[in-house]
Amino acid sequence: MIPDRPPASARKSVQTMFRLLRKLDDGFQIWLRMDPLQTPGFLVLWRGRHAFLIKVADTSQELADRALQPDFLDGEKVTAESLEESAGFRELLDPDDHGLVRCLLVFPNVDEGSIDAIEKLRSADTGVTFLGLKQRNADDFGEHLKSLAESAVPQPVLLRLRARFTPESVIATPAARVPLARRGAGESLPPAFLDLAQESLAKLEVELPRELEMEARRFETRLITGPAGCGKSLVLLHRALLAARLNRGARLLVLTHNRPINGELKRRLTTAAGRATRIEWRTFFSWARSQSPHRPGGMVHDYQMEERVRALMRDRDFGRLTPAFIAEEIGYLRDLGIDTLDEYLALDRSGRLKRLGPEQRRAIWNLLGRHRESMERADESDWHEQALRFRDHARCHPELLRKYDFIFIDEAQFFAKVWFEPVLASLAAGGQLFMAADPTQGFLKRRESWAAAGIDVRGRSNRLAKPYRSTRRILEFARELVERRRALHPDTADDLDPPTDDELDAIEEDGEDPAILRLHPQAALRQLGDELSRLREESPQLRGSILILHAESSATRSVTALLRAKLGAGEVADLDDRGDPPAGPFCSIARFHSATGLEAAVVFLLGIDSLLEAEGDPRLDPESRAERAAAHTRLLYMATTRAARRLVIFSRHWP
Template sequence: MDFLIADTFTDALARLPAQEQKAVKMSAFDLQLDPSSPGLSFHRIDRSKDPNFWSVRVNLDIRIVVHKTEASLLLAYVDHHDRAYAWAERRRIETHPRTGAVQIVEVRERVEEISHALPAVEEPASPPTSTPLIFAGLTTDDLLSVGIPEDWIADARTATEDSFFALAPHLPAEAAEALLEFAATGILKKPTATQPADPFIHPDAQRRFRFVENQAELAAALDAPWDKWAVFLHPSQRTMVERSFSGPARVAGSAGTGKTVVALHRAARLAAGETDSRLLLTTFSRPLAASLERKLRVLAGPESGVVPRITVAPLREVASELFQLALGRKPHVVADDALRALLVRAAGTTASPAFVLSEWQHVVDAWQIDSLEAYAGVPRLGRRNRLGARQRERLWPVFEKVRASLSERGLTTWPAILAKVAGHHTAQTEKPFSHIIVDEAQDLGVPELRFLAAVAPSGGDALFFAGDSGQRIFQQPFSWRSLGIDVRGRSLTLSVNYRTSHQIRTAADRLLPTTVRDVDGVEEERRGTVSVFEGPIPAIELADGEEQEVARVATFIREAIAAGIVMSEIGVFVRSPAEMPRARRLIAAGDLRAYELSEQGEDAAGRLALGTMHQAKGLEFKAVVVMACDDEVLPLASRIQGVADEVELEDVYETERHLLYVACTRARDRLLVTGVQPGSEFLKDLATSRS
């Protein structure tokens, strides 16, 4: 007999107190070991429309709802007696006649008994002409093809833009997502018809049901039921996790679509499939790497042999360690301020400091140019200044002086470290890693990509990237293909947003173009992205002064806590360290407890998080405040003053928009964006719908 768990069971389990969860888990283990044990008390739920629903007693009041057939036993739900029975009486589990996927279907007439949000279907009234039927052009066959249960067809036909979000939670996930995407784009994506021998292995069934082979798997699934991503995958995610690629591959998508989930599952799958694998899971920051490592341990389980095969570390830490192994010494990296001073001093009156700094960062150091001849032939993609031979001859001595000064002091730069390691491993047949997976890959630069290409083996499944071009905040665009990393034909954009409410996502999306296209022509379409839940409209407010702003933010946080959001689920972000004092004043004014995000990766421990927008990358919170969004803070005035040409100015504006987008999309349910009058020019876009 197959043993399965449903996402509705893990969701319900997570809502119970710890002691009740423990009792439920013990009963679940007993059910898996021997469902026919005399100690288990099964009772048929007579009022249910599904004859296969039974209850199993956990204690005096807690009941597990199971779906029992000759072939399978499914843990479907758990709650106190009356609520557990009510859940089962309003549902049935069946195979959809068109798609072939097993679904948990709400019984339409039973839903009417408990909700007045939905219209009656016996005599559907025509709504006013001012509220058009958004699915009026779809046929019954169209609606069935995307998995809508037959008894919900009439509701879909009469749905308006206002009523659809009341309808969507009652539909199976694949049906709600298909209709959401149709409402957003006008395109109904019909899945490929498939009728598997076992309807539980249909891709859409696997997003809500999981086969459990043994007690260790069940323990891993139940130990952290709130981490739904660790158990259930969307079909588009599963495709990228399980597919073998002939070369480098990339998963893209807007914030909250599950790119990191794909990266984690793919890492675990590759490591589990090869006992001698040496897999690197890497990203940019220490806090994000620490978060990845925690999630990997949840996914793999405490007793898994997978985790030791995976190195989880920030990219620069990996490069530093490989540098020491290859050259036998520790690199000493020049501080940013010291490097800037060297460049300005060496430049003198040859060129403006802004241009020299930019040319060093984006051309000379990035490409590790070591001669005038190499400087003459380096690609200048994205640089408006087309330097002639004489201009390069005049500039090259400046960069030679800087290189000599660094060498005399025993100092180096991160691009130089990456280049040294890449040069060493390019000639080696034995590579340090068998597979490399990169999260937040949109911020990889030329040195990082060269490094990754050198330390990864050739062949399929060696390199996998997860990233969103709309969140690029560090690097100027350049061609990956020119460096030998070509993801064309091996790139997929995810479009279902699980983390961010519809209201927050649509507001944040106004900061970005609807389509993002990289230098190699790989396109990310953002218009089809849909969120699977609703929430409050984001608040965007400008204060007359800093103290008024701080008071408003303190009120927002107290309201969030009163609504049941714990402090560790709240994040407060500012543009740069210069604005952090204002955020710290908030803590004192609101009598709050907080910790500041840092490279050390502190534990939240019941405190809210304070940090810069850069530190927000990859994190998520139920409530987020983005404060100090003032004029000349966003975009940052010092960045604008330091640009070398018009193209760089455009890039500064673009990456500053991306920063605000990143900060806003850390929020799941509640978002407050504040500043002091007149405020950042970007706030108008955030608050105004596109025409």
């Protein structure tokens, strides 16, 4: 049954029918039409090839009995056309489909005898079967449906019927996932749908509660997790569109952690909706800036933090603690919202491999205080400080926050604990928080729970297991990468969940092996430029589905400039650029840290050697080296699984 329970707004007769249908045996698949004003209300498939459309009539037994009186119809007969139009079957079926799909007009409140008598009043056979349910149980009804089943419905007819009956479940097949062999051939692809698990989650309890229930239920949370390419973002997108359609006047907000994935989701929304929606799309920090009154004059970026910390360490003895470690530690503290030294001294630092004694913690806390004071004097801020100020604003002035009925968070694993406080404060009474997350990345890698972030997902978490994005060989390659890295760095990245043998066997397309080109960085850039030029000339159908990822965050601008000089300014989009990207670029470029949630048919990976060299830094102690290796393993696994059809890696020291 999709959804697995009827909406509260469904008519009583529809809910009665729903309860009966859910008792049918496992040979049936049933869809309820989400818009209560559209009829027929149910699509039933038996054995996947016999289709029934069911409209539920509210007619009472009394009204049916009156209809049987001679003077009730005023001498007029019910025409075939009026019956068919009132049931709404015509809009779903082509003329040739009527003999293939059985149409039923069901009366839950009328006995079978009365229905038989009413059918005799019809002037002609309409192709619609009348059926009373008052004296039928689920077994009787199921057997009756089976007796009505005739020849199997051809697959093209079933796909067309599904697309018309559940248009909210039709997905625009991403260009990245179209097999390379079928590109540019002019072949018309059949409609693609969310799979049953995805569709169930997209439609589960997507309506707001009744007004009387709103205060009693402060808000509801639902979490979906799963590996790369399983459709988490797709479910979130379709659920947001459906929530906007079914809850008129509702306020909806979609939050992401960075600009590239925010832009990608908006692009998918435009493709899916085909028109403007009432959904507000924001990165967390753009949303925070729109509501927080504090506007600092300068920004201290992540790549500047290590030098800031190094300068603050000059007059103190920090032993073997490095500026990189301390910069990460103070970011960790502020992400958790640690406000006092006592809290820090009591913190168990779950997931942090390097142990710190009380004196080391005091020294780090003192350095953090001096860093914040220096930013205050210079009217500066960094990302962590902006999040803390927004959290404090939400605590002190919750009444000033815009309230939303639905908040959706994609890649929620990258949301720090302090980000969730203003999110929850912005939910209206009775609202919904829906999150999609990969539990192998982001802050959860520190073994923190959602409950620690103030979010209760007990009994409201679902996992999607089947990967769809990448070919079998790409996922096999990614899994082997994780296994090799674990062999080199034991007990690290043990929370990664690469696909199992069964999941790999379920992937239809085998694909080609990823290519590893062991070139010097400058030679790699020349080879990349030549490869892109060749692809643009020989494979124009790949336009917009080529992605270049660079592990060195500071290098993307120079690589973008080089590629634009070779291909043309409008041919390369820098997804991390704050400006508007060029329209219809041939390829895009992003940092590894911005790539989660992105996908492309062809992906090129650069700068990996810098990650591997950083793991060998002689200044690192064993715990810090293990933490860095685990973080890099997650990055590499994420980057390799962005590719749907072809993966090319430039690395002299690929692990």
